[in-house]
Amino acid sequence: MIIAVSGSTGQLGRLVIDKLKAKVPATDIVALARSPDKAADLGVAVRAADYAIPQTLEAALAGVKTLLLISSSEVGQRAVQHGNIIDAARTAGVSRIVYTSLLHADTSPLSLAEEHRQTEAALKGAGITYTILRNSWYTENYTGSIGGALAGGAFIGSAGDGKISSASRLDYAEAAVAVLTSEGHEGKTYELAGDTAWTLTDLAAEISKQSGKDIPYKNLTEAEYTKALIEVGLPKALAASIAGWDVSASEGALFDDGKQLSKLIGRSTTPLSVSVADALKALA
Structure with missing residues (x-):
């Protein structure tokens, strides 16, 4: 009944393993990590596994029944890397991939x-039982910029009045654990998003309320936001991507009101106010 978690040393992976240990014996959990030493503190068995090195993957998946495939962080390499681990899972006899x-x-x-579309297609063609968790944005994607907003006197972006149905990493981790440890999810695709959508103007207002400082939202063009991100040290390609994602958010790409996430985790998703409070506390 072994459950393996890939990307185990990432922020989401660590949360999943922590919550998973409360549901199943630690001996039934395997952490897959490119650098096993970084997973030594997880309290579960660790196996070396690198998405980009196929020969590491089949051995890492030996005896595994269920694999949580957390998407690779290497944008541009993901489809190939995910294909590698899906192929290895099929060869190793893994019964289910989430x-x-x-x-x-x-x-x-x-x-x-x-x-992600390519990976979903590969999953569906692999002959392995699957469940797809389509996660919206992490609220932390934006609250991580609160320090810069406080320093600069404004929260900047290019999302306009786009509604963002985000949730915390913890919310998504609990959803993954719920699917990993219960039945009835075979072949299903879940659209996972926060219960209450918000705009960057709403976020700026919440930051202002909790910090006691006037932090307005300043909407920039895609080019202006890209330039601003480069000026604070982001690589040009990443800056352009982030600005482009904001523009897509302005067009509704991050909005969903189906509440499938809260149904899976059995509680309301983390409110924006709580995430802002947590971020401010971390800055204190």
Whole structure:
């Protein structure tokens, strides 16, 4: 009954393993990691596994019944890397794969979506039982910029009045654990998003309320936002991607009101106010 978690040393992977240990014996969990030493503190068995090195994957999956395939962080390499581990899972006899995809991946205009579409197609053609968790944005994608907003006196972006149905990493981790440890999810695709959508103007207002400082939202063009991100040290390609994702958000790419996430985890998703409070506390 072994459950393996790929990407185990990432922020989502660590949360999943922590929550998974409360549901199943630690001896039934395997952490897959490119650098096993970084997973030594997880309290479960660790196996070396590198998405980009196929020969590491089949051995890492030996005896595994269920694999949580957390998407690779290497944008541009994901489809190939995910294909490697799906192939290895089939060869190793893995019975089920649960994959973390992107909200509305089949229709999303986000530049990230194509590799998720390719991975979903590979999963469906692999002959392995699967469940697809299409995660919306992490609220932390935006609250991580609160420090810069406080320093600069404004929260900047290019999302306009786009509604963002985000949730916390913890919410998505609990959803993954719920699927990994219960039945009835075979062949299903879940669109996972926060219960209450918000705009960047709403976020700026919440930051202002909790910090006691006037932090307005300043909407920039895609080019202006790209330039601003480069000026604070982001690589040009990443800056352009982030600005483009914001533009897609302005067109509704990150909105969903189906509440499938809260149904899976059995509680309301984490409110924006809580995520802002957590971020401010971390800055204190």
